Amino acid sequence: MIPYGRQDITEADLAAVRDVLTSDFITQGPAIAGFEEALAGYCGVRHGVAMNSATSALHVAYMALGLGQGDLLWTSPNTFVATSNAALYCGAEVDFVDIDPDTYNMCLDSLEAKLEAAEKAGRLPKVVTPVHFAGQSCDMARLGALRDRYGFAVVEDASHAVGGSYGGAPVGNCAHSDITIFSFHPVKIITTAEGGMAMTNDDELAAKMAMLRTHGITRDPARMRGEGDGPWYYQQTMLGYNYRITDMQAALGRSQLTRLDSYIDARHARRAVYDRELADLPLKLPYQAEYQHSGLHLYPVLVTDAAPVDRATAFARLREMGIGVNVLYIPVYLQPWYQDLGFRPGHCPNAEDYYRRMITIPMYATLGADDQQTVIDRLRDVFGG
Numbered sequence: 001m002i003p004y005g006r007q008d009i010t011e012a013d014l015a016a017v018r019d020v021l022t023s024d025f026i027t028q029g030p031a032i033a034g035f036e037e038a039l040a041g042y043c044g045v046r047h048g049v050a051m052n053s054a055t056s057a058l059h060v061a062y063m064a065l066g067l068g069q070g071d072l073l074w075t076s077p078n079t080f081v082a083t084s085n086a087a088l089y090c091g092a093e094v095d096f097v098d099i100d101p102d103t104y105n106m107c108l109d110s111l112e113a114k115l116e117a118a119e120k121a122g123r124l125p126k127v128v129t130p131v132h133f134a135g136q137s138c139d140m141a142r143l144g145a146l147r148d149r150y151g152f153a154v155v156e157d158a159s160h161a162v163g164g165s166y167g168g169a170p171v172g173n174c175a176h177s178d179i180t181i182f183s184f185h186p187v188k189i190i191t192t193a194e195g196g197m198a199m200t201n202d203d204e205l206a207a208k209m210a211m212l213r214t215h216g217i218t219r220d221p222a223r224m225r226g227e228g229d230g231p232w233y234y235q236q237t238m239l240g241y242n243y244r245i246t247d248m249q250a251a252l253g254r255s256q257l258t259r260l261d262s263y264i265d266a267r268h269a270r271r272a273v274y275d276r277e278l279a280d281l282p283l284k285l286p287y288q289a290e291y292q293h294s295g296l297h298l299y300p301v302l303v304t305d306a307a308p309v310d311r312a313t314a315f316a317r318l319r320e321m322g323i324g325v326n327v328l329y330i331p332v333y334l335q336p337w338y339q340d341l342g343f344r345p346g347h348c349p350n351a352e353d354y355y356r357r358m359i360t361i362p363m364y365a366t367l368g369a370d371d372q373q374t375v376i377d378r379l380r381d382v383f384g385g
């Protein structure tokens, strides 16, 4: 099976992990700060707070922004469940803004209309989380203008978009947001096995997230209540978690980061081949907005009405032929858990139409030319032409 995504682990990665394993610290040593500073430097942002997953990073990001009971978070339905689940962990309510039929990101026209209605109803969201689907950044300047007007906070779920850019600057610089989240799960662009990071320019948010990642504990006298007892002293001043990443993982991430730009170039080279070779098939190929350069986590294709087979048939045939296709995402609010919260089919028609048609085909930096040709040939078998 040619998978839809795959990690790339080199000898240099192995050496970096081995170095940590034979050092004094295998967790909470210097490799974590090294990885945080390296990725923050890459993004041009003040702080990175590394955690054991992007889900954890979303949770502490929302907590640090004060999201809680009685508050509302809006996001895109075209995402992994973690984006909205993390708001439910905080006791907040969530709602979903329909997607743009070309970018498959949250539609900012719909967002604007929904904000207008919410302002009239006196129930504005506290946080809006755009998801840079497939690695394509949302139009962040426009979202930032809405943030300024309506006063919500913005958390970018950039799990798909590390290495991408918006307006010529790296995704993760938080120019139009409070916090940006990256994931380092193995199918994403760079990996730490499990892992994630929260980027921010806000010193206070960074300090809060660092404490929430480790039980709400601080060793910084400036953050303690009253006087410390001595050099051994630490204080817990909020209720946090164990969301720590290990030094082993951070060393892997930092080593992977040295190849991030080459990974993005390799993904775009493969995109150009697909764009050219699949253009005549009855498929809608991914659109690239000119204001951004995608991280290209995914290459989603949509089965159009002109296709000889429907999505389910195409999916089954491609899997039988050894092509590791996938379907991302089932609109979050169609999950039974969310149906129990009161959501109903029809809530976001564009997301549902997209979901009915979409297949994501193999896309990763080390996808070989022969394997890519096999994917193209099998797509031609299924869709004709």
Ligand SMILES: *Cc1c(COP(=O)(O)O)cnc(C)c1O
Residues within 6 Å of the ligand: 052, 053, 054, 055, 056, 079, 080, 082, 083, 131, 157, 159, 160, 183, 184, 185, 194, 195, 196
């Ligand atoms: C993968 C992913 C997450 C969760 O990342 P983990 O690191 O697995 O917790 C969240 N949001 C999106 C959009 C993702 O793709």
